[in-house]
Amino acid sequence: MSAPAPVSTPDFGPGLLGPIPRPTDQKLWDPAHQAMDPGQRRELQDQRVRELIRRVLETPVPLFASKLKDAGITSPDDVKGVDDLALVPLTVKQDLRDSEAGAPPWGSYRFTDARHAVRLGTSTGTTGQPTITVWTRKDIWIEYESGARNWWRFGYRPGQIITHAHPAYLYGGGTMLQQTYEYFGMLSVWVPPPDTDELAEQAVRFWTRVTPDHPFMGFATGRFIEVAGKLGISLEDAGLTGLKAPIGFGLGRGGMPLMTAGAECYSFVGGPCGESPGAHIHEDWAVVQAVDPATGQEVPDGEWGNLTVTTLDRDNGLLRYDLEEACAIVREPCPCGETSIRGLWGGRFKDLLECQGTRFQVNELEGVLRGIEAMREPSLEYQIVKPDGSGADLVVRVEVASEDPAVRQGAQEKAVAAIRDALGVSAAIDILNRDTIPRAGYKATRVIDPE
Numbered sequence: 001m002s003a004p005a006p007v008s009t010p011d012f013g014p015g016l017l018g019p020i021p022r023p024t025d026q027k028l029w030d031p032a033h034q035a036m037d038p039g040q041r042r043e044l045q046d047q048r049v050r051e052l053i054r055r056v057l058e059t060p061v062p063l064f065a066s067k068l069k070d071a072g073i074t075s076p077d078d079v080k081g082v083d084d085l086a087l088v089p090l091t092v093k094q095d096l097r098d099s100e101a102g103a104p105p106w107g108s109y110r111f112t113d114a115r116h117a118v119r120l121g122t123s124t125g126t127t128g129q130p131t132i133t134v135w136t137r138k139d140i141w142i143e144y145e146s147g148a149r150n151w152w153r154f155g156y157r158p159g160q161i162i163t164h165a166h167p168a169y170l171y172g173g174g175t176m177l178q179q180t181y182e183y184f185g186m187l188s189v190w191v192p193p194p195d196t197d198e199l200a201e202q203a204v205r206f207w208t209r210v211t212p213d214h215p216f217m218g219f220a221t222g223r224f225i226e227v228a229g230k231l232g233i234s235l236e237d238a239g240l241t242g243l244k245a246p247i248g249f250g251l252g253r254g255g256m257p258l259m260t261a262g263a264e265c266y267s268f269v270g271g272p273c274g275e276s277p278g279a280h281i282h283e284d285w286a287v288v289q290a291v292d293p294a295t296g297q298e299v300p301d302g303e304w305g306n307l308t309v310t311t312l313d314r315d316n317g318l319l320r321y322d323l324e325e326a327c328a329i330v331r332e333p334c335p336c337g338e339t340s341i342r343g344l345w346g347g348r349f350k351d352l353l354e355c356q357g358t359r360f361q362v363n364e365l366e367g368v369l370r371g372i373e374a375m376r377e378p379s380l381e382y383q384i385v386k387p388d389g390s391g392a393d394l395v396v397r398v399e400v401a402s403e404d405p406a407v408r409q410g411a412q413e414k415a416v417a418a419i420r421d422a423l424g425v426s427a428a429i430d431i432l433n434r435d436t437i438p439r440a441g442y443k444a445t446r447v448i449d450p451e
C-alpha cells in the first residue's frame, strides 16, 4: 500500500483542535470574511477560481479538465476569475455517478488521492447508486467554520447543549453535523433517528435526563412529539416545548433560505440572518450561481435558475456543479452587516409535482396541511399519491387522531378548501386512522406511486 505524498497544510492558526474563542456578544462569527468589502471578496474569489482551474489542468482532474477543454480552456491563463466560469459546461450528479462507474471506486473527478482524505460519506442514493464523497482535514475544517457562522447567526453560543438525530455510518451527514457542533463548542447530544418507537423513546427519555438548551429541530420533530405522547412524557420534561422554526425558515412560494448544497458539495453553504430573505452565502469558499442550463449564463437576480456551485479553496472541489435544484440570488445589501449575496432555495426539480396544470413542491402542500389542527396534532402524517399530470383530483392521504366523525369530516373539508386556495388544485382527501402511514426516522416518504 503506497503512502501518498502530503497535500496542502491548512492554516489552522493557533486553534488546531478548535476555533479561537471570541466575545459572545460579537455580532458575526467571522467578521473579517462575513463583512468583507465586496470588491475585495471578489478579488479573493477570482484568485481562488484561478487556483482551482490551475489544479484541474495540472493535477490533472480528468472529468473537469475535459469540461474545460470543451470551453476552450487549456491553460490557467485562459481564466481570469468568476466571470469566466460561465464558459465552463455544468457537471451534474449523473456525471459523478458515471465517472465512478467508469473508474471505480473513486471516478476521475478527485483532486487528491482518496488516501489523503480522512472522512468518507455517500449520498443517500434515492436516485441511483450513491456517489462517494471524501474530505481531507482542510475540507472538513471549511465545513466546520461555515457551520459555525450559521450557528452564531441563530444565536447559538459555545457552552450550550444541542441535540440532533441525523443518520450516520455510510451516510456522512450525521458525523459532519455532530463534529461541527463540537468544533463550535457546544455539547451535542446525538440521539438515534426515530425509525421505530423504541428508538424515539431512547431519545425522549434521555432528553428528560440531559435536556438540550435548544429543542430538537429537524425532519423527525413530529415523531418525537408523537412518541412522547404515547409514553405520557411531558414535552416540557423532554425539552420539546418552545419549538419554533429557525429564523428565515418559511415554507411556500417565496422559497427557503439556501443553507446547504448537499453533503457532496457544500453542507453549510450559507445561513439566514433573519433580517432579509434568503441565506447569506459563504462566498469566500464558493461561487454560487442561479444558472439557466440552456445557456450556462446566470438568470437575472431574484429569478429561479439551477443551483450551481463551484467550491473554492478545498483540497477536493467541484467545478460548476449543478445540483438540479431551484435557486435564486439576491444581491441588495442587507442591514445585518454581512456583505455577501443571499440565496433562496426552491426545491429539487425532480421533486416538483404537476397536477391540473400547476407545479408545486411537496413542502408547499405540507404547509397547507400543517395549518389544520386536527391533522397537525400530535404530528402531521401524510402521503401524496404521485399525480400523473392529468386533470384528476390530487389524492392526499392524511392521518387524523380524533375518531369523532364530525372532526374528521371538518378536517377533510378544510383541507380541500385550503389546498384549492393555496395551490389552485382540486384535491381528494383520504382521512386515515393514526399509525396507518409508515414512520421514518429521518426523511419520510411523502410521495407514493398510485396503486
Ligand SMILES: [Zn+2]
Binding pocket: 273, 274, 275, 276, 280, 334, 335, 336, 337, 338
Ligand atoms: Zn443579513
